[in-house]
Amino acid sequence: MSPVAAEPADPARATHAAARSVRKQAVTEVRRSLVLDAARSAFVELGLEGASLREIAKRAGYTPGAIYSYFASKEDVYGALLGESLERLNERVSAAAPAPVVSRSSTVRRRALQGAVRSHARAFFDFYRDSPRDLDLGFYLFHGMQPRGLTPTLNKQLNARLHDALAPVQAGLVALGLGETDARCEVAALFAHIVGLLLLSHTGRIRMFHQEPAALFERYLESLLARAAAKRP
Amino acid sequence: MSPVAAEPADPARATHAAARSVRKQAVTEVRRSLVLDAARSAFVELGLEGASLREIAKRAGYTPGAIYSYFASKEDVYGALLGESLERLNERVSAAAPAPVVSRSSTVRRRALQGAVRSHARAFFDFYRDSPRDLDLGFYLFHGMQPRGLTPTLNKQLNARLHDALAPVQAGLVALGLGETDARCEVAALFAHIVGLLLLSHTGRIRMFHQEPAALFERYLESLLARAAAKRP
Amino acid sequence: MSPVAAEPADPARATHAAARSVRKQAVTEVRRSLVLDAARSAFVELGLEGASLREIAKRAGYTPGAIYSYFASKEDVYGALLGESLERLNERVSAAAPAPVVSRSSTVRRRALQGAVRSHARAFFDFYRDSPRDLDLGFYLFHGMQPRGLTPTLNKQLNARLHDALAPVQAGLVALGLGETDARCEVAALFAHIVGLLLLSHTGRIRMFHQEPAALFERYLESLLARAAAKRP
Amino acid sequence: MSPVAAEPADPARATHAAARSVRKQAVTEVRRSLVLDAARSAFVELGLEGASLREIAKRAGYTPGAIYSYFASKEDVYGALLGESLERLNERVSAAAPAPVVSRSSTVRRRALQGAVRSHARAFFDFYRDSPRDLDLGFYLFHGMQPRGLTPTLNKQLNARLHDALAPVQAGLVALGLGETDARCEVAALFAHIVGLLLLSHTGRIRMFHQEPAALFERYLESLLARAAAKRP
DNA sequence: GATGAATGAGAATTCATTCAT
DNA sequence: CATGAATGAATTCTCATTCAT
Numbered sequence: 019m020s021p022v023a024a025e026p027a028d029p030a031r032a033t034h035a036a037a038r039s040v041r042k043q044a045v046t047e048v049r050r051s052l053v054l055d056a057a058r059s060a061f062v063e064l065g066l067e068g069a070s071l072r073e074i075a076k077r078a079g080y081t082p083g084a085i086y087s088y089f090a091s092k093e094d095v096y097g098a099l100l101g102e103s104l105e106r107l108n109e110r111v112s113a114a115a116p117a118p119v120v121s122r123s124s125t126v127r128r129r130a131l132q133g134a135v136r137s138h139a140r141a142f143f144d145f146y147r148d149s150p151r152d153l154d155l156g157f158y159l160f161h162g163m164q165p166r167g168l169t170p171t172l173n174k175q176l177n178a179r180l181h182d183a184l185a186p187v188q189a190g191l192v193a194l195g196l197g198e199t200d201a202r203c204e205v206a207a208l209f210a211h212i213v214g215l216l217l218l219s220h221t222g223r224i225r226m227f228h229q230e231p232a233a234l235f236e237r238y239l240e241s242l243l244a245r246a247a248a249k250r251p
Numbered sequence: 252m253s254p255v256a257a258e259p260a261d262p263a264r265a266t267h268a269a270a271r272s273v274r275k276q277a278v279t280e281v282r283r284s285l286v287l288d289a290a291r292s293a294f295v296e297l298g299l300e301g302a303s304l305r306e307i308a309k310r311a312g313y314t315p316g317a318i319y320s321y322f323a324s325k326e327d328v329y330g331a332l333l334g335e336s337l338e339r340l341n342e343r344v345s346a347a348a349p350a351p352v353v354s355r356s357s358t359v360r361r362r363a364l365q366g367a368v369r370s371h372a373r374a375f376f377d378f379y380r381d382s383p384r385d386l387d388l389g390f391y392l393f394h395g396m397q398p399r400g401l402t403p404t405l406n407k408q409l410n411a412r413l414h415d416a417l418a419p420v421q422a423g424l425v426a427l428g429l430g431e432t433d434a435r436c437e438v439a440a441l442f443a444h445i446v447g448l449l450l451l452s453h454t455g456r457i458r459m460f461h462q463e464p465a466a467l468f469e470r471y472l473e474s475l476l477a478r479a480a481a482k483r484p
Numbered sequence: 485m486s487p488v489a490a491e492p493a494d495p496a497r498a499t500h501a502a503a504r505s506v507r508k509q510a511v512t513e514v515r516r517s518l519v520l521d522a523a524r525s526a527f528v529e530l531g532l533e534g535a536s537l538r539e540i541a542k543r544a545g546y547t548p549g550a551i552y553s554y555f556a557s558k559e560d561v562y563g564a565l566l567g568e569s570l571e572r573l574n575e576r577v578s579a580a581a582p583a584p585v586v587s588r589s590s591t592v593r594r595r596a597l598q599g600a601v602r603s604h605a606r607a608f609f610d611f612y613r614d615s616p617r618d619l620d621l622g623f624y625l626f627h628g629m630q631p632r633g634l635t636p637t638l639n640k641q642l643n644a645r646l647h648d649a650l651a652p653v654q655a656g657l658v659a660l661g662l663g664e665t666d667a668r669c670e671v672a673a674l675f676a677h678i679v680g681l682l683l684l685s686h687t688g689r690i691r692m693f694h695q696e697p698a699a700l701f702e703r704y705l706e707s708l709l710a711r712a713a714a715k716r717p
Numbered sequence: 718m719s720p721v722a723a724e725p726a727d728p729a730r731a732t733h734a735a736a737r738s739v740r741k742q743a744v745t746e747v748r749r750s751l752v753l754d755a756a757r758s759a760f761v762e763l764g765l766e767g768a769s770l771r772e773i774a775k776r777a778g779y780t781p782g783a784i785y786s787y788f789a790s791k792e793d794v795y796g797a798l799l800g801e802s803l804e805r806l807n808e809r810v811s812a813a814a815p816a817p818v819v820s821r822s823s824t825v826r827r828r829a830l831q832g833a834v835r836s837h838a839r840a841f842f843d844f845y846r847d848s849p850r851d852l853d854l855g856f857y858l859f860h861g862m863q864p865r866g867l868t869p870t871l872n873k874q875l876n877a878r879l880h881d882a883l884a885p886v887q888a889g890l891v892a893l894g895l896g897e898t899d900a901r902c903e904v905a906a907l908f909a910h911i912v913g914l915l916l917l918s919h920t921g922r923i924r925m926f927h928q929e930p931a932a933l934f935e936r937y938l939e940s941l942l943a944r945a946a947a948k949r950p
Numbered sequence: 951g952a953t954g955a956a957t958g959a960g961a962a963t964t965c966a967t968t969c970a971t
Numbered sequence: 972c973a974t975g976a977a978t979g980a981a982t983t984c985t986c987a988t989t990c991a992t
Contacts, residue, residue, distance in 0.1 A: 070966080071966060082974095083967085083975065084972075086967080087972060091967085092966065157450070157454070160454035160455065177456070177459050180459065202461065207444070209451065209460075210447030210450075211444050213447040214442070214443030214446040217443075222393065224443075226414055227436075227439035234440050245474065275954090282955085303982065303983085304982080305982080313955095314958065314959095316956075316958075316959090316985075319985085321955090325982095325984090512951090536985080536987080537987060538987090546952075547953050547954055548987080549952070549955095552988080552989085553952070558987065627920045643925050646922070668926055669932075669933065673910070673933050675913070676916075677909060680910055680913025680916070683916070684905070684908065684909050686860070689879070693901055693905035695905045700905060700909065707940065707944065769961065780979065781962080782965085783976070783978075786976050786977070952992100953992080955991095957988085958987105959985105959986090960984105961983100962984100963981100963982080965981080967978085968977085968978080
């Protein structure tokens with residue numbers, strides 16, 4: 019802290035002001051998340067088309083103009099929504115981690131590692147299967163959004179969280195013996211596969227093949243683990 | 252009464268009328284496809300949001316109302332666009348068929364079959380990689396379109412053409428020894444994988460993994476053929 | 485006929501041409517009434533808003549432009565429709581005439597006359613009660629139509645037919661002893677009353693008073709006959 | 718903690734806020750009625766067809782979208798217009814009440830009652846005769862309006878006000894000795910008669926009979942009072 | 951006579967956003 | 972911080988009518 023006060027010399031008042039500022043900021047944060055809740059509910063129920071700013075404001079108990087106190091634009095709201103969606107995804111994936119196994123037997127350890135990969139991958143798959151709107155959100159924002167809404171900074175941030183959600187699988191594959199590069203490839207491919215399956219499921223195209231997305235996912239998962247096993251040194 | 256029948260069978264006039272009708276229909280068809288061209292260009296350049304009826308009409312050199320001479324609604328335009336897109340896809344896939352190989356050696360025949368599967372699958376992949384808007388089109392129509400636009404009839408029709416584009420791969424897998432059920436599973440999974448990869452590519456998410464979609468596709472293709480080989484009776 | 489032929493001197497050909505012209509005109513008349521049928525059905529089923537020229541053309545098996553071969557405008561179609569409606573009204577009223585009673589007893593004659601008035605008035609009332617669209621038609625044309633549609637000539641013509649439909653009642657009242665002026669007043673009032681009742685019925689406002697239009701009509705009819713009886717010299 | 722309550726009960730500020738709210742609401746009300754004025758003027762000058770939202774907005778000095786700040790839909794505007802029209806009707810009818818007469822003579826009292834019925838009925842008649850658009854409004858709304866615009870609630874409300882405007886006449890008839898049921902019949906019939914006369918007048922059909930609507934109305938009124946007198950116990 | 955494409959005007963409504971208050 | 976009126980542009984779609992063919 020600089021010894022030269024910028025403005026007032028009264029330390030009591032300064033403290034008071036600071037405390038008030040903190041309180042205010044907290045209140046703001048709470049209300050911001052209230053808006054976000056409203057946005058999520060609107061989005062879940064009405065989809066992208068129906069989740070207008072007006073609708074969001076109505077659900078939040080605000081008038082349209084008030085939203086701009088918390089978000090710069092509608093796309094900004096969506097951006098925050100996606101961020102929060104990715105947080106939930108990460109929570110789900112983290113929660114899926116099985117207890118670490120310590121064993122002398124390498125077979126046991128290997129089985130445990132495979133189990134962990136399965137758990138994490140399934141958690142990822144299930145998250146989007148169970149709430150397809152989160153998938154929509156991701157597509158909309160990563161795809162159709164104006165540069166105004168998806169700034170490079172935000173983009174990087176969101177990417178990082180998405181990556182985080184896949185990191186456990188990647189680590190598991192490495193632990194199973196895959197090289198870093200191979201593991202990265204496999205994770206990218208897994209991600210693509212999941213997204214593809216869910217999209218086909220979501221749009222009803224999967225029925226065309228008389229297939230269940232979950233069954234196909236399990237197939238893919240097993241083939242992935244088989245590849246990993248085959249590459250074991 | 253005149254000995255000439257009231258409805259004259261004057262062959263010259265009949266032929267003339269028929270010819271005129273044919274000509275007219277041809278002109279109509281041309282103009283309709285002109286509107287479709289305008290719609291495609293609008294869609295390619297501006298995406299879903301920008302491809303409004305106004306915009307399409309402007310590009311086609313029409314007033315908005317005129318579009319309704321050719322299409323019943325905006326969704327109808329999109330439907331036609333998707334239909335035409337699927338036709339192009341099928342053309343590409345068909346054109347990818349290699350010359351049939353006749354050989355005594357089962358190894359040679361097997362290699363040829365594998366080559367055919369590769370060609371067809373790549374044609375499919377390349378089609379959407381090279382024109383991502385066709386992918387968008389499919390998603391939009393299969394996903395967000397009103398029932399008014401995507402009638403069950405049209406839906407079935409479009410589904411059938413999509414299926415057609417994947418049929419050669421399926422046939423190839425069966426020829427390679429896969430059972431019908433397995434082949435269907437693999438084709439569905441292949442489709443999902445392609446869609447997933449292209450979407451990740453299209454939204455820039457693939458960069459997150461420092462991967463090239465084409466390379467990942469090739470990897471997947473090889474693993475698919477390997478699985479087929481392993482199942483050989 | 486002027487002895488100087490306008491154009492050809494060949495009488496045979498002239499006769500032939502005239503016959504053809506007559507035939508053609510008849511065909512035209514038939515087709516015109518076909519369009520009118522289509523218009524009526526559209527109007528009955530869809531009301532004023534729904535009975536667009538397109539709809540009428542569709543029902544007549546024509547394209548919109550073709551209608552203009554038979555009618556100058558949409559309002560013209562409506563005008564013809566109203567004319568035809570008034571013809572049907574007159575038919576109904578005429579058909580309601582009871583057999584003339586010849587009797588020495590003035591009481592018997594009087595009762596017969598009253599019965600005739602009742603029949604004619606009821607026929608009028610029933611006509612519009614049973615097909616409220618004809619009432620709509622009248623209102624629309626007499627009310628909202630452009631001068632372009634309702635020319636003074638047509639107006640006079642339609643008025644005359646409307647008047648015709650009420651003439652029997654007027655004649656009956658005169659026969660019952662009312663002066664010409666009184667009879668005209670009563671007929672105008674009767675017409676107004678009927679129209680008012682039907683409108684209230686048609687718009688559901690009559691329920692407001694828990695009344696049935698038919699019962700109110702009978703009441704009015706009796707009071708009218710009572711007035712006529714009271715004025716008997 | 719500050720001893721001052723977080724939510725201050727500062728009466729001055731509260732009063733201030735309340736006053737501001739009241740002022741705002743008043744301003745809103747004024748502007749809303751401005752839109753309504755514009756709507757009425759458009760309706761009066763251009764009729765139903767011409768009174769589009771665009772036109773109303775233009776006359777109110779607004780953009781079309783702005784109207785939706787005050788009314789949910791075009792039909793809503795019309796609904797408000799009719800409501801306000803019925804208010805004016807009631808005012809007119811109320812204002813027509815003659816001073817109550819207190820007299821020993823039953824003849825004097827009876828004459829006074831008859832005078833009151835005449836006044837109220839004439840006020841009703843005159844209101845719609847002098848502003849036929851109010852009649853149109855009623856017809857349009859009671860007749861062609863979408864259920865979206867004319868909710869059952871609104872319908873009941875409007876009906877009630879219409880009924881109110883006729884209540885004085887009904888009360889007068891009862892006072893003159895008619896039973897409740899008879900009085901209700903007569904009022905319904907009176908309403909129908911007025912509506913019918915005005916419609917005939919408005920559409921120019923009354924000229925057909927060379928009659929004046931006002932004279933016919935007076936005739937009907939007298940016959941009504943005569944009927945009431947005849948039923949006197 | 952009939953077609954059907956095309957016009958041009960206009961319909962109601964929705965939307966994100968702004969801004970004085 | 973919040974309001975809510977207002978904008979301005981956009982949306983899809985409908986219509987009566989015209990006219991070259």
